[in-house]
Amino acid sequence: MFAIVESQPLVPNLYRMVVEAPPVAAQVKPGQFVIVQAVEFGERIPLSVADWDAEAGTLTLIFMEVGKTTSALAAKKRGDALPTVVGPLGNPTVIEPFGSVVCVAGCYGIGSILPVARALKAAGNRVTVAIEGRSAYLLYGREALRGHCDTLIEITRDGSRGFKGHIGRLPEILREKGVTADRFIVNGCTFLMRRASQVFEPAGVPVIVSLNPIMIDGTGMCGVCRLTYDGKMKFACVDGPDFDGRLVDWEEFLKRRKQYVDEELIPVHHTGHTRCY
Amino acid sequence: MKLVIDNRTVEAPEGTTILDAARHSGVAIPSLCSHPELTPYGGCRLCIVEVEGMRGFPTACTTRAEEGMTVRTVTAEIRQLRREVLQLILSEHPASCLMCEEAEACASFQTTIRKAGVTTGCRTCTNDGRCDLQEVVESVGLEEIAYPIYYRNIPVEKDDPFYDRDYNLCILCGRCVRICQEVRMNGTLAFKQRGRRTTIGPAFDRSHLEAGCEFCGACLSVCPTGTLGEKGRKWAGAPDATTASACPFCGLACDLQILARKDTIIGTLPPDTGTCSGGTLCVKGRFCVPEAANHPDRLAGPAARVEGGVLGVPMEEAIQRAAGLLKGVEGGAFAMLLSPDLSLEDLWVAGRFAREVMKSDRLASTAVEALGPAVGPFLEVAAGNRLADIGESDCIVAVGADFSYGFSPIALRIMAEARSGRRYIRVGAIEDPTAKLARESHPHPLAQESAFLEHLIASAHRPLFVLGPDVLFPDNAEAVLAAVRNFTRSGRAKALALLPHHNLFGLAALLGDTLERGASALLNDGAIRVLYCLENLPGGPRPAAVSVIHQSPFRPPASSADLVLPAAGMGEAPGTVLTLDGQPAVVRQAVGPRGTALPDWKILSAIATAMGRTDFNYADAGEIRREMPPSFALKPLRSLEGQTRGPAAAPPANQPFLLHRRPPYESFRGVALNALVPGFADLLPSGHIAINPGDAARLGTTDGDIVRVEAGGAAAEFPVKPSPRLTPGTLVLIHADPSARFPSNPCAVNLRRR
């Protein structure tokens, strides 16, 4: 069992959990993920590692409550434990002195972008971080991020903080601020990553996205996380999760992510009374 | 009366509001808090207009239209004011999606449905696509909110059954409060607290369950936002088909609309009055249909027991296997269990199958047997049911009727009568929502039945007895029913018996006076070669018959069947039923049967055909209906002269509680509703001792604690369920298991904490 050291809601729907997993904490690198179970015999779900403390042997996970397993996780309290935390899985995000890197994050990606920005900065890059959300009350993590980037940009749909709009506004904002990018790195929901891949295409530089297909084992055995990348078949868990968004077959990716929507509704429809969904 | 609205002269009836006058003449005024079924409230201020000669901007929903009035509904100033009002509302509503430049792309792209958590915008709101607020924003036109955005951060309320409440979305229009008070006459909901933390709910921080909420869903039906979300279809999206049909859960067969999406039932609503009616359904019709229809125990294909296990087989083969099992079996070696939830068409074909093909008259129903020996007289009284009697009587006496979670339309009519001064008397163990309007309440059952009832109606000229299903289970049920029957025969009183099953009259018509002939005798008869079950058997030992054929929408209880045939479920096949006032009601098909399931009559016809019959080739249900004799209506049932058992004695001092027992008669095809729908089990759980909360506290017990129930020599242990519906000293046990046997019903008992 993996003890939960901290667990609290961050903003509506997003939760932060710190869990003891010393072997993972000793090895994990930015961009990697773990597979966790909320309950024994429950579903195994992948979550990006949002931070870690090798000395204390802990990992920070930031997750969004979207279904059966994530609501069970949200109901966990400090002192509870998770039956499974395996990892680190997947390839670390490539960190090199690229020059100027623009990191874009939304939703749970605001959590997982932090170690990436930190490592990029340490590698000598000029780092711009843009975080986006529907409204000010849904943004988090700005204080922590500010310490690891040169420029922090905030975008909200309703303009309640920072710039008003969506990801489509970012190129214009970057121009205004005189930021040119040698690389984009995008973490967040699928819509954000796909739109970013389109919006930044004209810049002619890589747009790295951290893909989140349905996964089961996370070790290249089941094939559930299959996607078509640059015309070739890849497994997101062992070949990714980072890919250049310009080469991802998004239509197929979406179809596969939506595949089990009807089944996922079963546990929430036959409920009537429990809290846990 | 004539007035001028936006330069057009319009006609309006005396006494209407400007809003209604405008609507009738086709002028749409934006509005949020008004609702055609509710008294005007004037809370949202969106419907402001200008009226010549009046100062300021009156709200159209609260201002009477008057002869010769000149009204303007759109001027630059009004437009501006409306935009401001709407911005203020939206500044405290998660409204960013309404103003998002990517909204369309995002909606079409939406990868995964967000199934849990909190609504932070339209794309994750259960109301998306059928939202009054969205429509108003569209019609008023807004690009931004000039006011500071405030998120109230109120925890989402998820603890009650059937619907969740997220008051971060609430615009305080008060529609839910008004429908609860005005239409449902229930009064669970009220405004709570003040200012920015105002929410809606029962006073004193009670849960809805504790406050006497009936879970009728009227509040949900009228909420213009996604504040109130139906747990069962929160994430299903907007329906793509709506079918007018009838509720399958009791003899009222209420009109309802079945909502479907992608050929799956996702919900039901009261009949469409064009105003998203709050309606009169009870919790069963409002919330239980989709959960029962899509239950994980639904059968999708036939299966046969083979050596070493159970094998899924195609329908064709299953039909052949059935024909094989039935070959050479005739007369008393064949028996059939029918369900009072089957349509007339299904019953007719089943009856023909048993009688003509199998030459057997051994027909019964465990669901009917569970209603006890008084079901015959109950149906005899019911044969005189006329719903109109409620309005025509001068004194209504409800006996054994618990209106909390059923028969709501009757309760609403009774309450309306009681409110207008009609004498209303209740005899029953449970404090239901009608109790507050009753002139007198008496515990059930009564001693000296006839004299007592006579006394209750002594001063009335046109009394009406309303008999609920709970009248069936006390030891003196037959005496009570005989007394009522004598009143109706002599013309002294009328009676309305509330039938707990969809088509109990239909089944009674088919079976006549053999109706209550013991189903359990059939289960225990080892001489039966094939037992054909059209209802799920109660759990327990396998029937004694050599082979059991199970035909139902639901999986049979473990290892009780040799051949399983999947039948179409509710909303999956058309048919007719006889409602409790003897009228035919039409059940329509809303979606296709699950998997390879077929309507019951089709399966039976196919088997008959496979057995060589040529007279079972119906094309559709309509053809069966044409074949059914017009006399397929109620047959006289057995008379009950001289059948009375002694009344219950008053409880002795050392046994201070009176325990009432009843079976879980809310069921479908033999499966108890509280087993199919978890939320319903929260309301009426089986195997629990329901107890008055004060009594529970005095015993030092809370929900789920085990208590020992002792009566004379008998004792048994059950978990308790405190419920405000019970008066002090009263206990109710819903139990299908006859082994939970006490010397009498009701029974004086003592309770002890274990």
Ligand SMILES: Cc1cc2nc3c(=O)[nH]c(=O)nc-3n(C[C@H](O)[C@H](O)[C@H](O)COP(=O)(O)OP(=O)(O)OC[C@H]3O[C@@H](n4cnc5c(N)ncnc54)[C@H](O)[C@@H]3O)c2cc1C
């Ligand atoms: C490499 C990777 C990293 C991720 N990192 C995070 C993170 O840091 N924080 C976070 O909130 N979410 C993250 N996700 C997404 C997260 O795994 C899903 O939201 C989660 O599995 C949903 O499970 P559920 O039972 O609560 O919801 P369900 O109702 O089961 O599903 C909701 C949706 O989540 C997706 N999903 C379901 N099961 C899986 C699965 N086994 N693997 C992947 N996706 C699934 C599907 O698209 C589904 O429609 C990540 C996914 C991947 C592949």
Ligand code: SF4
């Ligand atoms: S209630 Fe209506 S406007 Fe508000 S979030 Fe839901 S869909 Fe959007």
Ligand code: SF4
């Ligand atoms: S819950 Fe809905 S109906 Fe009730 S006040 Fe709020 S917005 Fe209006």
Ligand code: FES
């Ligand atoms: S998750 Fe199984 S192969 Fe990637």
Ligand code: FES
């Ligand atoms: S509709 Fe008239 S004030 Fe709300």
